[in-house]
Amino acid sequence: MMRELTKLFYPESVAVVGASSAKGSVGNTILNNLKNFGGEVYAINPKYDQIEGIKCYPSILQTPAVDLAIIAVPAKLVPKVVEECGEKGIKNVVVISAGFKEAGRDGAALEKRLVEIAEKYEINVVGPNCLGIMNPEINLNATFSSVMPDYGKVAFLSQSGAFILAVAVWAKKTKFGFSKVVSLGNKAMLEEADFLEYLADDESTDAVMLYIEGVQNGKRFMKVAKRIAKKKPIVVMKAGKTESGSRAASSHTGSLAGSYNVYKAAFEQCGVVMAETVEELFDYSFALSKYRKVGDVAIITNSGGPGVMASDAVETFGLKLADLSSNTLNELRSILPRAANFYNPIDILGDADTERFLRTFDVIEKDDNVGTILAILVPVAGIDFRKVVDRIVRSSKPVFCCFTGMDEEAEDMLIRNNIPNFFDPVRAVKAISAVNKYASFEFDEVEEAIEIEVEKDKADEFIRKRAGSKYIGVEGLELLKYYGIEVAPFGIAKNADEAEEIADRIGYPVAMKVVSPEIIHKTDFGAIKLDVNKGEVKKAFYEIVSRVESYLPNVRIDGVLVQKMVKGGKEVIIGVKKDPQFGNVVMFGLGGIYVEVFKDVSFRIAPVSKKEAYEMIKNVKAYEILKGVRGEKMADIDAIAETLVRFSKLSMDYPVLEMEINPLKVFEKGCVAIDFRMVLEVRP
Numbered sequence: 001m002m003r004e005l006t007k008l009f010y011p012e013s014v015a016v017v018g019a020s021s022a023k024g025s026v027g028n029t030i031l032n033n034l035k036n037f038g039g040e041v042y043a044i045n046p047k048y049d050q051i052e053g054i055k056c057y058p059s060i061l062q063t064p065a066v067d068l069a070i071i072a073v074p075a076k077l078v079p080k081v082v083e084e085c086g087e088k089g090i091k092n093v094v095v096i097s098a099g100f101k102e103a104g105r106d107g108a109a110l111e112k113r114l115v116e117i118a119e120k121y122e123i124n125v126v127g128p129n130c131l132g133i134m135n136p137e138i139n140l141n142a143t144f145s146s147v148m149p150d151y152g153k154v155a156f157l158s159q160s161g162a163f164i165l166a167v168a169v170w171a172k173k174t175k176f177g178f179s180k181v182v183s184l185g186n187k188a189m190l191e192e193a194d195f196l197e198y199l200a201d202d203e204s205t206d207a208v209m210l211y212i213e214g215v216q217n218g219k220r221f222m223k224v225a226k227r228i229a230k231k232k233p234i235v236v237m238k239a240g241k242t243e244s245g246s247r248a249a250s251s252h253t254g255s256l257a258g259s260y261n262v263y264k265a266a267f268e269q270c271g272v273v274m275a276e277t278v279e280e281l282f283d284y285s286f287a288l289s290k291y292r293k294v295g296d297v298a299i300i301t302n303s304g305g306p307g308v309m310a311s312d313a314v315e316t317f318g319l320k321l322a323d324l325s326s327n328t329l330n331e332l333r334s335i336l337p338r339a340a341n342f343y344n345p346i347d348i349l350g351d352a353d354t355e356r357f358l359r360t361f362d363v364i365e366k367d368d369n370v371g372t373i374l375a376i377l378v379p380v381a382g383i384d385f386r387k388v389v390d391r392i393v394r395s396s397k398p399v400f401c402c403f404t405g406m407d408e409e410a411e412d413m414l415i416r417n418n419i420p421n422f423f424d425p426v427r428a429v430k431a432i433s434a435v436n437k438y439a440s441f442e443f444d445e446v447e448e449a450i451e452i453e454v455e456k457d458k459a460d461e462f463i464r465k466r467a468g469s470k471y472i473g474v475e476g477l478e479l480l481k482y483y484g485i486e487v488a489p490f491g492i493a494k495n496a497d498e499a500e501e502i503a504d505r506i507g508y509p510v511a512m513k514v515v516s517p518e519i520i521h522k523t524d525f526g527a528i529k530l531d532v533n534k535g536e537v538k539k540a541f542y543e544i545v546s547r548v549e550s551y552l553p554n555v556r557i558d559g560v561l562v563q564k565m566v567k568g569g570k571e572v573i574i575g576v577k578k579d580p581q582f583g584n585v586v587m588f589g590l591g592g593i594y595v596e597v598f599k600d601v602s603f604r605i606a607p608v609s610k611k612e613a614y615e616m617i618k619n620v621k622a623y624e625i626l627k628g629v630r631g632e633k634m635a636d637i638d639a640i641a642e643t644l645v646r647f648s649k650l651s652m653d654y655p656v657l658e659m660e661i662n663p664l665k666v667f668e669k670g671c672v673a674i675d676f677r678m679v680l681e682v683r684p
Helices: 026-036 075-088 105-121 161-174 192-199 218-229 252-256 259-270 278-290 304-316 326-335 354-366 385-392 408-416 425-440 456-464 474-482 496-506 537-551 610-618 637-653
Strands: 013-017 040-044 054-057 068-071 092-095 124-126 132-135 140-143 151-158 178-183 207-212 234-238 273-275 297-301 372-377 399-403 490-493 510-515 528-532 559-564 570-579 583-590 601-605 656-666 671-673 676-680
Touching (some): 026 040, 026 140, 068 075, 075 092, 075 105, 105 124, 151 161, 151 192, 151 278, 161 178, 178 192, 192 207, 192 218, 207 278, 218 234, 218 259, 259 273, 259 601, 273 278, 273 425, 278 425, 297 304, 297 354, 304 372, 326 354, 354 372, 354 385, 385 399, 399 408, 399 425, 456 637, 474 490, 474 510, 474 676, 490 496, 496 537, 496 559, 510 537, 583 637, 601 610, 610 637, 637 656, 637 671
Parallel strands (some): 013 040, 040 054, 068 092, 092 124, 207 234, 297 372, 372 399
Antiparallel strands (some): 132 178, 490 559, 510 528, 656 671
């Protein structure tokens, strides 16, 4: 359900519950911040008649009508205040107070009670444990930050209130403007997706930037973000890149599919641009508030060094320098000195005056091969930045600037027109690449229906027979067959005679490995024998069992897998891990025992379509190997993609916690699963 948040951001009246006369207190700071707000402001505190010249009421029940209530009282009093807000008919509440779920069990119970009351009265709650909200457009600073940024076209949602405090000071100093600022706090009710839905139709917002540590409902976030990002770019910085403190993962997939990788995959799938640093977060957001597409880049500079740096960066960040047309080159030769560089990057030389730059800019702008212009100017006597900027703001193409030494009037002109300007040309190119990344997202693509034939009845029976079991090992190869995934011929032997019978039936040579739910990485214990030939099977069986029993005397052994040796092919891995926020995450990469060393893997949130499967394959470095190098035949990419889709389907049909095929051997035609493991969620 989409929430109505207009009066949250555009209230006509605001009440501060917990207003205080104590200088520097939260209640006093918020009240002072609201003095510049054009609407009605009411202070609520039974101890006072007035605070800071504002009439004070003993209870919010006694005020005139209120659109927005800011609550800054001790946590234990918050539920009662919210109840009164509900009785009063107030539909928007910001809870500044801390002491809720972030404070432990009692706080969590208090937060649960807060939510129950809010839901009863259909109140929108921001927080608790937050800094508040800002709308610079109407001078609404409902936070305890003493600084409010200027108005701009970028909305800012942050899970960290402290980060907003720092950003507000920086933004004011650099004149970076915001349309809305929201401190999300504990997100007891309103979360990122709710604000994104509102901002989609907010005429004051052209782009959205988020600082998040995590999302509560990953699937909803993806669905909403994909719909909104088509209209307004979303740039996200995700904090918490490391997995320290998390449990040691039992599988290759578990150790590689860390939270940060999952978020990156989710953002990619829903068309969200990801920033790795605070600098990138602001650069990308500002650029995307102005531009949606860039194309090939033309560089105009009056300084060779920065021009070279920019050219290198263009290649580094996956962009392309525009190939100037012959007409453009001829025109440049007619207006530039012979010593100038007419080719891209265009160096108009250090003695260039304003007229030379403007004439060059006009020529480059007309070239159909040019998508974006990067203008680099260092301050020399002949350059009048005001005239330069006046021309740039009227450009028909995207322009990114690296202007140093500008006067304040020229700088303000760039800011007012949302033209990005950077000191470092590499930063400028990175910002261009972010716009290019956004342009690459296919928002209009119709999601393909994933329809594959499987032997679902047989698969259900296989799982039913193992009801209550958490671990399924190589015996699960049978399950893969039911989902149309080819596996190497195999059997499971309980004794040496059975092992020999199986080997005789499937053919030599064979591979043999222990079957045990307690032994994941079998090579660590020498529990695998390869290239076992006729007459060697019984001895290999005894050696495997005795070796395991000597290392792990109490381990459970269910038998020994006897499998036809599959020669040749390239080894890849396919895995699945259940993520608490986004559900099942599918992984693909270079396989074998070195997968965790090279970490050459890609991820997608399930279910995976055929198109997404191909993207996963192309996103790993090993793709070049799969295509064939030094005369090798190309591996069957179609077969890998088909297997990814079927494996994804399997993960969606059962309560899978972790699952992987490693290795999956890929040939010029077809692919074969060699080893398999699955960890199921045991449900009561």
